[in-house]
Amino acid sequence: MTNSSDFTIIPVLDLNLLQSGNQDQLLDELRSALLDVGFFYVKNHGVAQWPSDEAVPGFRQTYIQLLASYKKLALQLIELIALSLGLPKDTLYQYFEKDQQNRAKVIKYPSVNELDPNDGNQGVGPHKDGAFLLTILYQANDLPGLQVQNHSGEWIDASPIPETFVINIGTGLEMLTGGLAVATTHRVLNPPPGRGPRYSIPYFFSFRLDKPFKPLELPEKFKLLEPKEAVSDAFYEEKESFMNNLSSVFLRNRITSHPDVGFKHYPKLAQEYGVDANTKF
């Protein structure tokens, strides 16, 4: 499907607009990122992104601090997202717990020439981030790989921009907003030969699992907007299972992200999700 207003760049949002008294501009940009793209960069976020050389012996402590900073940024974004949708800023707090577990992982993507040709590309297959509100992604070195699919099916590079994080909307926020905020499909390709490995740290800001899941009451003006069906097909297919069974959403995310492993262990489910033994990305 071709869409004349489709995105071809990933917007960059500047959190300094808060300090400079331009919150309304930031909220307008955030709303458009939420509704049209599902991905954005944030700059001037106040988070130290990588342990310094001297800090490496204290990696654990450093990493814990890093996670705490990610969480602080996630909470700030959660409040701004609510405001950008015309809701009180604490609206999304009901969906997570103060001390819930949020997952992060440090990923190494070897360059293609380091891979066994029989293993194919070991990046991450096309997927939406699962049962999460949002993902904060640190691209730790200057190598391309992350690509975001626009509504016409084209792959748009989300190359690293120094000092930024990439933020993307998870299926959880898509469901909560009735498909208005988009959880956009993305993938990761291994870096080209000769450029060394790519490293990244995604942080997945989760949901509380112990409460029934009730979609948000959005202000009237948003009810007139059409969800972006091209990227929100999962919304219609998965609505029931998502509301009742978050674990199936996790499993789908795992199988589509890592199709070779997914097919090996869950061949029937994998096929339901369009993954088979020859799936390449």
Ligand SMILES: O=C(O)CCC(=O)C(=O)O
């Ligand atoms: O490494 C990246 O750039 C993104 C990884 C990703 O999309 C994921 O793990 O869900």
Ligand SMILES: [Fe+2]
């Ligand atoms: Fe992802």
